[in-house]
Every structure is written in C-alpha cells, then in structure tokens.
Amino acid sequence: MRQNVTMAIEGDISPREAEVLELLGAHRSNAEIAAQLFISVRTVESHVSSLLRKLDLPDRRALARHAAVDRPHREPVPLPGPLTSFIGRARERAALAEMIMAHRQVTAVGPGGVGKTRLALAVAAEVAGRHADGVWFVDLIPVTDPGLIATAVAGALGLGEQPGRDLIESVVAALTDRQALLVLDNCEHVVDGVALFLERLLTACPRVTVLATSQARLMVPFERVYQVPPLSLAGESDAVALFMERAQAAGWPLEPSQHDQVAAICARLDGMALAIELAAARLPTLGLDGITAAVSHPLRMLIGGSRADKRHRSVRAVLDWSHALLEPDDQELLHRVSIFVAPFTVSAAAEVSGSATGVVADGLARLAEQSLLGVTASPKGTRYRALETIRQYGTERLSQAGELAGARARHLRWCLTQAADLAVAGPDWRARFDAAADELRASLRWAASEPEQRADAYRLARQLAELTFTRHLIGESQQRYEQASTLADEPAATASMLRQAAEVAGCRTRGDDLYRLYRAAADAARRAGDSAGAAVDLATAATAAYRFSSTFGQIPPEAEAIALVGEARELGGDDPAAEAAVALAEAGVLSDAFGAVQGPADNAVPETLARAGRAVELARRLGNPLAESAALDALTAAHAWAGDTFACAATAGRRITLLSTMADQPETPGGIHELIDGLGMAVQTSLGVGNLAAARRRGRQLADHPALAEVGHRATSWLLVTDALAGNVEELLAGSTRFLDAWRRAGSPAKATLGPAAAAVAMIHNFRGDHDAEREWQVVLDRLGDSSERTYGYGALFDGMRMLHHGRAGEAMERMAPEPGEVWKWVTWIWLHWYVAIRAEATVLAGSPEARDRLTDARAVTAGNPVAGAIVERAESVLDQDHKRLLATADVFEAAGCRYQAARTMVLAGGEHAARGAAVLAALGLDPQAMVLVR
CATH class of the missing domain: 3.40.50.300 (P-loop containing nucleotide triphosphate hydrolases)
Structure with missing residues (x-):
C-alpha cells in the first residue's frame, strides 16, 4: 500500500489497518480484503472494528468516505502490460x-x-x-x-x-x-x-x-x-510505422528510402497487424526482398474456397508463410503444442508431443523467436502460449495430417495425470489448479464427444468434479458430477456420481436439485440391480423434502414423498442401510408432514420421537457417521416438537461431536453439508438453553468455515444473534458489517431465516442510541419479509427487550401478551425460555396482578437455563423487594457471559449500583442514558 496514504491518516493506526482502510475506500468487501491481504475474514472484521473506534466513525460507510478523501490516486488498472509499444491508430x-x-x-x-x-x-x-x-x-x-x-x-x-x-x-x-x-x-x-x-x-x-x-x-x-479497420495504408500509414518499429526492435532498422517497399509489403498483408508483426520479425533473416517474395508465395491461395472465411485469408497467408519457413521438427512441434489452450511448460509440451525434453526446449525457443509463441517468465518457471489464431492454425494442420485425435489423446492422458497430481493438496494448490483448470475442461469437452475415449472422459469428469468442489466452485462441481454420471459405463457408477452431485446440490442449498438427483440415482441403482441402494436413494430424496424444505423452489407434494418412502421400504427389505434410511424418512415425512409443527399436545409427538430414536439407533449400528448425523437432526427436530429445549441442545451437541471425529469430513460434499447444517443447529439450540459460550463457539466456527467465505450474511447470522443477547457490542458491530456487505452483494435476498440477525442488530443500535443505524436495519428486516416467527417468536422477544430497556414495561407486557402455549410453534424452537423470562419480567415491572403466577410458570419452564433462569430470579427479587437476591443475579449473568443483563441488573438495583451499571453499559458501547427503569 502507498506510504502517503498511511501517513495521511491518524498516527495511531497500524500499517495493516491503513491497508484495510484504503481497500474499504475502494469499496472492497471483507472477503475481498482478506484475499488481497492474505489474512482471514475474521481478522479483517477486527481491523474494521478497531478503525471505527480509533477514527470515531459510526459505521463502515463513514470509513469508506474517510478513506476516499485521503486516497490521492485510484489503484492501478489491472490490465495486461504490453510487451511492445502500441503504434498509431x-x-x-x-x-x-x-x-x-x-x-x-x-x-x-x-x-x-x-x-x-x-x-x-x-x-x-x-x-x-x-x-x-x-x-x-x-x-x-x-x-x-x-x-x-x-x-x-x-x-x-x-x-x-x-x-x-x-x-x-x-x-x-x-x-x-x-x-x-x-x-x-x-x-x-x-x-x-x-x-x-x-x-x-x-x-x-x-x-x-x-x-x-x-x-x-x-x-x-x-x-x-x-x-476495427486494418491499419491505415495511405500516406504516413500506421501499418508502415508498425513494421518499421518492429524491424528496429529486431535489430534491423530501415532507412526512410525503404518506405515504399515496406508500404507494398503492408498492402500485400492487407494491413493486418499480426501479419505485419510476423513479417517484421523475419526481417533479419529474409530481408525486405525475401519478405516480398514470401508474401507472394502460392501457399497463400491454399486457404481459399469454402473452408475459410474471407476475412481470415490474409492472416492465414502469413501463418502459412511463417510455417513454411520452419524446420520440419519445429513445424511438428508447433502443431502439437497448439493443443494447449492455456500457457504451458516445457515438460508439458514434451509429454504431449512425445519428444525429449531438451529437444522440445530448443524447439520452443525457436518458435518464440519466430513470434509464433509468447513467453512468460516467472520465479516458478517459463511458460509458453500460442496466439489463438496460431493455435487454431496448428490444430488444423494436425487434422489435415490425420494426427489431431492422437494429439488430443496424449493431451487427455496428460490432463488425467495433472488432475491426479492436483488431488494431493499443497500450499500452492489453488494456483496450480487455476493454471490447469482450463486445460482439464478443454480436454474433457473433446473426450466426452469421442466414444473411444469414454472411459478416460469419465475419469476426468469425476476428477474435475472433486477438484472444483475443493476449489469451492461448487456449481461446476455439481455439473461435472452429473456429466460423469452420463459418461459412466456401469449403472452403479452412474448412481454413485448422481449421489455425489446430489450432495453438492445440498451444499449449494439447491433442494430441488438434491431431490431430483437422488431420484435419478435410485433409477440408476435399480438398473444396476442394487435394490438396497435404490431404496436408500428414494428414502433420502423423501427425507430431503422435509429436512431441507426451505431450500426448495417448489416442495414436492406430500403424497409423492410418502409414496417414495413406501417404495423404498419395499425395495430395501432387511438391508441395514436401507432400513436406516427408511426409518429416517419415516421420522420426518410420515410424522412431520414437511415441518408442519402443531404443538406440544399433538398426539403424533410420541410416535415422532420413537421413529427418530429408531433412526438414530439403526444408523449407529450401520457405522455411518453421516447417516447418524442426519438421524440426530431428525431427533433434534422431534425434541423441539415435544417442547424439550434441553434435549434439543443435547442432541445437537451429540451431532457435532460425531461429525468432528470424521477424518474425511472436510473432504466430502456430504460431510461439509452435514457439518454446516449441524453447526447452525448447534448455535440455535445452545441459545435456546442459555449456553452463550457454546453458541458463540459454534457460531464462530460457522462464520469462519471456508465453504461460507463469500456468504457472510449466511455465515454470521446466528453469531450476530448470540452477540446481541450476550451484549458483545463490539463483536456484533464488526460482524454486522460483514453481514450487510455480503447480503447486499448477494442481491439482498428476502430470506426469512435471516430475520433474527437483522432484528438483533437493530435492537443493539437502539440500545446504542444510533437511530439512523437502527432504521437502516429495520429496512433490512422489512426486506426479509413478514412472518409468524417475527410476530410471535424472535420479533416479540427483541421488541420486548427493547421496550424494557427504555422502561416501557406496559408496552412490553402487551407486546408479549400471547401465552407461550398460544404461540408455541414460534417460540419453542429457540425463543421459549427467553420469551417466558422476558414476559415475566415485563409483568412484574408493569405492576400486573398476574406477576406472581407468571413468575411461577416461568420458573418451571426455564429451570436449568442460566440466563433465562436468572432473568426470572431477578424479576422475582424485584417483586419481593429483595435487594440482595437482585444483586446476586448480576454474578450469574457474568458467569454465563451475558454482560448486558449483568449491567441491567445493577441499573435495576439503583443507587451506587446503577452508576456502576451505567459505566458497564458505556464500556460495552451502549448508551447508558437510554436505559430507564419504569415509564
């Protein structure tokens, strides 16, 4: 970064913070900054937070404006640097x-x-x-x-x-x-x-x-x-100027008296820049007379007729002429290296051409001297590349000689070797993949169209699918797995590739594809005579329809999914894997009817718990951690249906422990899909029982997961909720910047699942007294859409907390008037304990005659939850006017990592304690003047 920028800003900003600030001024996202500076997104978030504090600026936009003022120049334009001067035009x-x-x-x-x-x-x-x-x-x-x-x-x-x-x-x-x-x-x-x-x-x-x-x-x-016209030929033409300049660069300067001869050559070449440059490059060996003779060579006419576009004739003439001047070995080498679509090394050219490395190195040097190959030198080695017109010319020559198929076959074998080598990760893996990817894709495209290359095309498609998944090009990975399924010789291999494609679709949150591909895998398994495998695929497709219903564009009809479960049951028989998959589908599809939770009194709850428990047991016996993880997810949902918040958290924790023991989990689409889903579930269930430390630990894992590096709104949403409830204001502000930046770059998707995060951030800005920021986040919340959960679940909780913060206990009691049983579906999953605790506190502070009864009910519900239980205990001590019990809850909140509620307790205690509480609020970054007791 430029030193003048660093010196122009405040002196206590570190050099790395200055770099981050400059990139903020260039409108870079946190992910882009992290990539450019080779640091983590989390580190960028910390620097942004530090800059906000040091520069006393309210938000990221203000930082960007500040940086723009101090930045005297725009960053350099990332254009390829020309190796030779641009003439005329x-x-x-x-x-x-x-x-x-x-x-x-x-x-x-x-x-x-x-x-x-x-x-x-x-x-x-x-x-x-x-x-x-x-x-x-x-x-x-x-x-x-x-x-x-x-x-x-x-x-x-x-x-x-x-x-x-x-x-x-x-x-x-x-x-x-x-x-x-x-x-x-x-x-x-x-x-x-x-x-x-x-x-x-x-x-x-x-x-x-x-x-x-x-x-x-x-x-x-x-x-x-x-x-774009050819170079001008009249008067002091650009064509002549180009030829003269390139001739001088080649060490053969021309005299003004030779102008007309040069002009004649340029006219013969139709003013085509490439042809002129190639001609000038040969001047030291041919002289003007030789070039004049060469451009008149009859070979120019060989490109005429129906095989060539008229616009290409002059370029082809130059290429034919240049080609004719090569030694036969160099001609053959040019033809064979024209197979490469991207820069290649000497060793790659040797392998594909079938010649010795030393011979190829000498030949490439001569071709480069003839301007038929470009050369790029770097610390990692020298690479060569043919211009596209020359590359096409070379492949046409191979075709004319009947050698194109053989050359492409050698290139395919080379690509297979490269893909196999890339499967071994290393520090420079990403760069090596990017350098080879275009070659692999081009080779696969050819091989897929050649029946005799079908087996190798299948191998390359499968390898490219695995590599692109590791490279986080998961859309292409799914495409390649599907392509591999069409190239497989055996139905069993087809089914395997379709299953992998389905899991990648799951990572992409493409539920419709996940469902379609598993059904297609079932068809292939049936063709292979694998009834048990087909049963697993059908059951998995049915399970996906309820388990990942929020990722579907159109959820399959309930009757269709139920029919799939029945078909899977018949096909699977007593096969252990099929039995486990069918049990999981029954626990979801037959009991839940696609997540339509009815309430704790629903008579299907015992049956659902039993089915989910059976699915877990069967998966455990099977020894398949991913199957067991999916079954534990169903059991977590069943416990939520039963209203058992602690069982939800315990089951979600078991799932994460199981997944963390999988050595190959980071490598597989299925493992990554399960882990991301499992981490999200673990954060939510930990919040539900007041385990803020666990929620933050899992939320941080989710936010830092590389598969979510570019989707900060999805990665950080539950971490924001956790920080808001805990009162971790500085961390929340840094995370909310990443969330908002990523959400807007994603096109501001109206995903209701992001609602809790937006509402939580809006609440904290309200506590800070930053009403402009609060309104901005309310706009985001409105964009995410209205929902029953916003009305009765997280929306009621955060509204109630905000009203209590400002002393409007009566309004909070009214906002949370519905009994938990009336809105059970929307509060039981995460918000039940928080809802009943805050609701009880509002009743006490509002002076309601129902306060004692509500406290009794709330104490029974929240028993075992350190935060919600302490809120209830605090409210009861206020009702009983027990000052000592009231202050004791502050220590409980501190131990639970809930600094906001600890400070609120001291403010409620009044006197000198209130002053201490106000100081804690100010240290957290909140406005102590905003909190009042009762209004």
Missing part, C-alpha cells in the same frame, strides 16, 4: 473511446489478427480514469464452454462460488455498485454465452460498461458495434 482510439463513454456495451469487431485486443487495451487504459472502480480484463480464449463465461469473469475478479447461488450471481453481486469497465477479449467462439451473461450483468449493474472484442457481433439489442 489515433483516429480509431478516439472513436472507440467516445463510443465507450456513450454506450454501456461496445463490441470491437474485426477479423483475427487485425489488432482488436491491442486497440481495446490501449483505449481501456486511456479511459480508466473515468471509471472510479477501475478496469478489469478477462481473456476468454481458454473458455471452451459458453456456459463458463461467468467462471472466467469471476476468476478475474477474484471470486469463488457461494453456496446458494451460481457464479453469475456472484459476479453481479460483486459489480452491482461498481463504476467499472469490463473488457471481455476474444468472444467469437462463445458468442451465445457472452450475450446471455451480458444481458444479466448489464441489467443488474447499471454503472458497469463492457468492451468486448470478437470476430463476430454478439447480436444483442443493447450492443453498439465498432468495426
């Missing part, structure tokens, strides 16, 4: 720049080799200063699948896929508030995919401008086309 540059500033999507169109990329880069650099958030360059040459445009763009932006949305949604979320220029280079082979991508991007990102280069128009209504 002043008129074209001005025209294209004007078009970019006037229209949101411009396509620079022209034949291959005309210079579209160089022109686009030059213009992008010129207009970069008019785009506050910079210019981003994406080379689409390696992209062979039109459906992977978003993957390429996400890679350039440094994004990974997030559970619950695909990569295009991640890109849209990242750019939605950016004023940026996106350059998409070489779109011609994926025009349809680019068009679909841009339609979604430009609709959702009103301040983004796109400059595309392509040999063909995108053919979309919002497109503005700029036809």
Whole structure:
C-alpha cells in the first residue's frame, strides 16, 4: 500500500489497518480484503472494528468516505502490460473511446489478427480514469464452454462460488455498485454465452460498461458495434510505422528510402497487424526482398474456397508463410503444442508431443523467436502460449495430417495425470489448479464427444468434479458430477456420481436439485440391480423434502414423498442401510408432514420421537457417521416438537461431536453439508438453553468455515444473534458489517431465516442510541419479509427487550401478551425460555396482578437455563423487594457471559449500583442514558 496514504491518516493506526482502510475506500468487501491481504475474514472484521473506534466513525460507510478523501490516486488498472509499444491508430482510439463513454456495451469487431485486443487495451487504459472502480480484463480464449463465461469473469475478479447461488450471481453481486469497465477479449467462439451473461450483468449493474472484442457481433439489442479497420495504408500509414518499429526492435532498422517497399509489403498483408508483426520479425533473416517474395508465395491461395472465411485469408497467408519457413521438427512441434489452450511448460509440451525434453526446449525457443509463441517468465518457471489464431492454425494442420485425435489423446492422458497430481493438496494448490483448470475442461469437452475415449472422459469428469468442489466452485462441481454420471459405463457408477452431485446440490442449498438427483440415482441403482441402494436413494430424496424444505423452489407434494418412502421400504427389505434410511424418512415425512409443527399436545409427538430414536439407533449400528448425523437432526427436530429445549441442545451437541471425529469430513460434499447444517443447529439450540459460550463457539466456527467465505450474511447470522443477547457490542458491530456487505452483494435476498440477525442488530443500535443505524436495519428486516416467527417468536422477544430497556414495561407486557402455549410453534424452537423470562419480567415491572403466577410458570419452564433462569430470579427479587437476591443475579449473568443483563441488573438495583451499571453499559458501547427503569 502507498506510504502517503498511511501517513495521511491518524498516527495511531497500524500499517495493516491503513491497508484495510484504503481497500474499504475502494469499496472492497471483507472477503475481498482478506484475499488481497492474505489474512482471514475474521481478522479483517477486527481491523474494521478497531478503525471505527480509533477514527470515531459510526459505521463502515463513514470509513469508506474517510478513506476516499485521503486516497490521492485510484489503484492501478489491472490490465495486461504490453510487451511492445502500441503504434498509431489515433483516429480509431478516439472513436472507440467516445463510443465507450456513450454506450454501456461496445463490441470491437474485426477479423483475427487485425489488432482488436491491442486497440481495446490501449483505449481501456486511456479511459480508466473515468471509471472510479477501475478496469478489469478477462481473456476468454481458454473458455471452451459458453456456459463458463461467468467462471472466467469471476476468476478475474477474484471470486469463488457461494453456496446458494451460481457464479453469475456472484459476479453481479460483486459489480452491482461498481463504476467499472469490463473488457471481455476474444468472444467469437462463445458468442451465445457472452450475450446471455451480458444481458444479466448489464441489467443488474447499471454503472458497469463492457468492451468486448470478437470476430463476430454478439447480436444483442443493447450492443453498439465498432468495426476495427486494418491499419491505415495511405500516406504516413500506421501499418508502415508498425513494421518499421518492429524491424528496429529486431535489430534491423530501415532507412526512410525503404518506405515504399515496406508500404507494398503492408498492402500485400492487407494491413493486418499480426501479419505485419510476423513479417517484421523475419526481417533479419529474409530481408525486405525475401519478405516480398514470401508474401507472394502460392501457399497463400491454399486457404481459399469454402473452408475459410474471407476475412481470415490474409492472416492465414502469413501463418502459412511463417510455417513454411520452419524446420520440419519445429513445424511438428508447433502443431502439437497448439493443443494447449492455456500457457504451458516445457515438460508439458514434451509429454504431449512425445519428444525429449531438451529437444522440445530448443524447439520452443525457436518458435518464440519466430513470434509464433509468447513467453512468460516467472520465479516458478517459463511458460509458453500460442496466439489463438496460431493455435487454431496448428490444430488444423494436425487434422489435415490425420494426427489431431492422437494429439488430443496424449493431451487427455496428460490432463488425467495433472488432475491426479492436483488431488494431493499443497500450499500452492489453488494456483496450480487455476493454471490447469482450463486445460482439464478443454480436454474433457473433446473426450466426452469421442466414444473411444469414454472411459478416460469419465475419469476426468469425476476428477474435475472433486477438484472444483475443493476449489469451492461448487456449481461446476455439481455439473461435472452429473456429466460423469452420463459418461459412466456401469449403472452403479452412474448412481454413485448422481449421489455425489446430489450432495453438492445440498451444499449449494439447491433442494430441488438434491431431490431430483437422488431420484435419478435410485433409477440408476435399480438398473444396476442394487435394490438396497435404490431404496436408500428414494428414502433420502423423501427425507430431503422435509429436512431441507426451505431450500426448495417448489416442495414436492406430500403424497409423492410418502409414496417414495413406501417404495423404498419395499425395495430395501432387511438391508441395514436401507432400513436406516427408511426409518429416517419415516421420522420426518410420515410424522412431520414437511415441518408442519402443531404443538406440544399433538398426539403424533410420541410416535415422532420413537421413529427418530429408531433412526438414530439403526444408523449407529450401520457405522455411518453421516447417516447418524442426519438421524440426530431428525431427533433434534422431534425434541423441539415435544417442547424439550434441553434435549434439543443435547442432541445437537451429540451431532457435532460425531461429525468432528470424521477424518474425511472436510473432504466430502456430504460431510461439509452435514457439518454446516449441524453447526447452525448447534448455535440455535445452545441459545435456546442459555449456553452463550457454546453458541458463540459454534457460531464462530460457522462464520469462519471456508465453504461460507463469500456468504457472510449466511455465515454470521446466528453469531450476530448470540452477540446481541450476550451484549458483545463490539463483536456484533464488526460482524454486522460483514453481514450487510455480503447480503447486499448477494442481491439482498428476502430470506426469512435471516430475520433474527437483522432484528438483533437493530435492537443493539437502539440500545446504542444510533437511530439512523437502527432504521437502516429495520429496512433490512422489512426486506426479509413478514412472518409468524417475527410476530410471535424472535420479533416479540427483541421488541420486548427493547421496550424494557427504555422502561416501557406496559408496552412490553402487551407486546408479549400471547401465552407461550398460544404461540408455541414460534417460540419453542429457540425463543421459549427467553420469551417466558422476558414476559415475566415485563409483568412484574408493569405492576400486573398476574406477576406472581407468571413468575411461577416461568420458573418451571426455564429451570436449568442460566440466563433465562436468572432473568426470572431477578424479576422475582424485584417483586419481593429483595435487594440482595437482585444483586446476586448480576454474578450469574457474568458467569454465563451475558454482560448486558449483568449491567441491567445493577441499573435495576439503583443507587451506587446503577452508576456502576451505567459505566458497564458505556464500556460495552451502549448508551447508558437510554436505559430507564419504569415509564
């Protein structure tokens, strides 16, 4: 980071905090800052919190404004640096720049080799200063699948896929508030995919401008086309200037008297920049006379006729000419390395070409000297890359010689080896995968279309599915597992791949896909003669319909799920795995009817508990931890249905203990899916019994899980609730910044499950006296939608706490007037103990004649809950005017990690204790003046 920025801000800010502050000013998310600075998201949150305190600023937006004022320059534009100077094209540059500033999507169109990329880069650099958030360059040459445009763009932006949305949604979320220029280079082979991508991007990102280069128009209504002409040939032409400059760079400067001869050569080459550059590169060996003869060579005519686009003829002529000048061994090497779609090493070229490493190294050097290969040197080694036109030329030559299939087969074997090597993790695994991914995808695309390569295509699809899952490209992982299922030779392998695809869909919170894929796996298992496996798949599909119903776009009909359970029971017989899966489905589908909880008096509760307990026992006997985890989840839900909050917490804890013993859990989609779900359940159930330490520990695990790194709103939601109830204000403010940033980047999804977090943060801002922030979070809460849980569950609790904080006990009593039994469904899961305790306190402070009876009932419900029990004890001591008992509850709250309630106790005690309580509130970051006793 720049030193002048660090020195311009307050002196007590550390260098790392200065770096974070600068990136905040550049509108980076916490995840993006963490990635750029190679620190954890949690560390970023801590720095943001520290900066808010040190700079005495109210929120993240103020930090961003502060940083923007102190930052004199925008960050460098991340454009590829040209290795040679850009010559001429002043008129074209001005025209294209004007078009970019006037229209949101411009396509620079022209034949291959005309210079579209160089022109686009030059213009992008010129207009970069008019785009506050910079210019981003994406080379689409390696992209062979039109459906992977978003993957390429996400890679350039440094994004990974997030559970619950695909990569295009991640890109849209990242750019939605950016004023940026996106350059998409070489779109011609994926025009349809680019068009679909841009339609979604430009609709959702009103301040983004796109400059595309392509040999063909995108053919979309919002497109503005700029036809890139050849280099000018008249007068002091750009074409001649380019040739002269490249000749000088090659060590062969030309005299002004040779201008006309050079102009003639450029005219023969139709002003095509690539052809001119290649010709100038040969000047030291051929001279002008030799070049003049070469461009007149009859080989130029070999590209005519129906096999070639007219626009390509001059470029092909240059390539044919350049190719003819190579030694036969170098020609063959050029053909074979044209298989690579991305930069490659000497060793890779040797393996694919089938030649000795030393011979290949010498040959690549000669090809690079001929400008037929680009060279990139780095501390990790030298890589070569052919321009796309040259690569296509080489593969055509292979095809003409009948060698293309053999070369692709060698490339496929090399890709299989690379994929196998990548399966062994290492510190540079991510970089190694990113370098190899395009090769693997391209090879798979070819192999999948070749019947004789089916077995290897299946292997590569399976490997790529595993690798992309580890890379957190889980959308592609699901796609690859499904692709592998279509390539498998045996129905049993098909079923296995479909099951893996289903588990990945579960990690993505795509319930519809999860259900569809398990049903498809059952069909494949039946074809394989595996009745027991089919039974497990059918039962798992039915279970998903109730267990993950909130992730479905359309929940399957209840009758359909019940029918699946019956079919699974018949198919499975007495197979242990099938019996366990069917028992789990019966515990959910047959008892719960998709989560329609009726109440503690419902006569299905004993049956549900029995079924869930049987599912756990069968899964334990099976020795399958994931099956047992799922069964424990059903048992947790059954205990909630029965109204047993402590049993819920104990069962959820058993589940986490079980999952933590799995050595391979972080590696598998099923294990990750279970762990994330289990951690969320553990946080909620721990809150329900007042175990704030456990809730925060599990909530922190969830927030830090790498699979949720880019979905902060989902990762941090329950940690925010925990911190709000505990009074951990500083931690909550840092976490809420991550939540809000991630939620907005995700497109502000209206997920009711996020409601408790938003309500909790709004309450804390109310306690702080920051009503602007409180209103902002109320807007978020309203955006998440109204629900019965907001009315009777968490909404009633947080409203009641806020009213009591301000001394409005009567209003709190009215807000929480419904008896717990009347709103049992919405308060029993997490909020029951909190609800009855706060409700009882409101009754006492309001002076209600029902206070004694409510305290008695509340004491019975909350017995064993350290926080809720202490609230009831405090309320009873107020009613009894027992000052000593009242103060004793402060110690209980402190021991339970509930600092807010400890401070509230001292304020309620009055006198000198109230002053101490006010000081604690102020130390927590709350406004002590806001708390009053009774109004």
